[in-house]
Amino acid sequence: xxxxxxxxxxxxTGQALGLAATQTTTDxxxxxxxxxxxxxxPSSRADLIRFVAEPLASLGVTHNECEVALEELIVYGDILExxxxxxxxxxxxxxxxxxxxxxxxxxxxxxxxILGVAGALPTPLTPDLACRVVDRGPxxxxxxxxxxxxxxxxxxLGLTGLSESAWLxxxxxxxxxxxxQNWIQRLSEVTETxxxxxxxxxxxxxxxSRF
Numbered sequence: 001x002x003x004x005x006x007x008x009x010x011x012x013t014g015q016a017l018g019l020a021a022t023q024t025t026t027d028x029x030x031x032x033x034x035x036x037x038x039x040x041x042p043s044s045r046a047d048l049i050r051f052v053a054e055p056l057a058s059l060g061v062t063h064n065e066c067e068v069a070l071e072e073l074i075v076y077g078d079i080l081e082x083x084x085x086x087x088x089x090x091x092x093x094x095x096x097x098x099x100x101x102x103x104x105x106x107x108x109x110x111x112x113x114i115l116g117v118a119g120a121l122p123t124p125l126t127p128d129l130a131c132r133v134v135d136r137g138p139x140x141x142x143x144x145x146x147x148x149x150x151x152x153x154x155x156x157l158g159l160t161g162l163s164e165s166a167w168l169x170x171x172x173x174x175x176x177x178x179x180x181q182n183w184i185q186r187l188s189e190v191t192e193t194x195x196x197x198x199x200x201x202x203x204x205x206x207x208x209s210r211f
Contacts, residue, residue, distance in 0.1 A: 010059055018122020018130075025059045029069035030078070030138075032056065034099065034117045037079045042088050042096035045070065045081075072138035077103075077115045077167065103160040104142070105167045106151055112142040115162070124159055 010025065017031040032052045040048055045067075053066040073079045080100050088096065099117030102124035106112050114133060118124035125133065125142070132143040144150050151161060174182070 013056070013059070025056065025061050026065070026069075027135075028056060028059070029061065029066060030073060030135075031122055033066065033070050033073055034078055035120060035122075037073075037097055037099040038117050038119055041098045042084065044093045045097060048097055076138050078117060101160060102158060103162050104151070104154050105162045105164055107164050110144050112144055112150065112154070113167075114140040114142055114159075115167075116159075124157060126157065129153075 010028075013028055017028060017035065019027060019031060029052070033048065036048055036051045037043065040051060043051075049063055049066045049070060053061055053063045070079070074081050074097070077100055080098050081095055082098060084094055084096050099119075100115060102114075102116040102118050104112050104114055114123070114125070116124070123130045123133070129142065132145070133140050134143065135141075142150075155161060
């Protein structure tokens with residue numbers, strides 16, 4: 001038995017997460033968060049970040065890095081943030097995270113973006129396709145190599161095809177006053193008493209800031 005060097009531990013962790021090669025700890029974050037989303041769902045953001053960050057702390061991973069990576073996965077569609085369901089645990093937060101189902105988007109230039117979480121597996125793709133995936137920032141891009149039947153193959157593997165317009169759809173544009181009135185209306189319809197917020201301090205702007 002011998003102690004592992006940090007680089008060896010990095011490579012072994014990357015292999016366990018399905019990575020062919022691991023250059024930095026940043027490479028570990030997104031596959032680790034995808035797997036954690038499957039294992040913990042429905043989960044709060046804080047629980048998911050803690051579940052990933054704490055075991056990887058010895059490699060230098062921080063909570064802040066996990067938080068940034070998780071935000072990107074939510075924005076680009078690998079993980080879904082949605083309202084709590086009646087079937088969820090009673091103590092689940094009002095908004096929870098769930099893994100998005102495996103899907104793909106074919107862009108106008110022919111590139112195919114892979115989205116979603118394949119359960120505990122690193123990818124929904126077969127090994128010959130997985131080796132053609134390249135990470136471009138926050139997204140996974142599958143090289144088509146002019147393979148016109150590739151989208152049909154992906155559907156046979158169980159991936160759902162999404163249109164680029166649906167994937168890039170933005171929230172409805174509204175004015176600040178309309179947004180405020182919308183939330184005032186929604187709050188007026190709430191019948192349950194909201195829970196407390198841990199360590200919340202409300203500052204009175206009419207008092208001296210020197211306290």
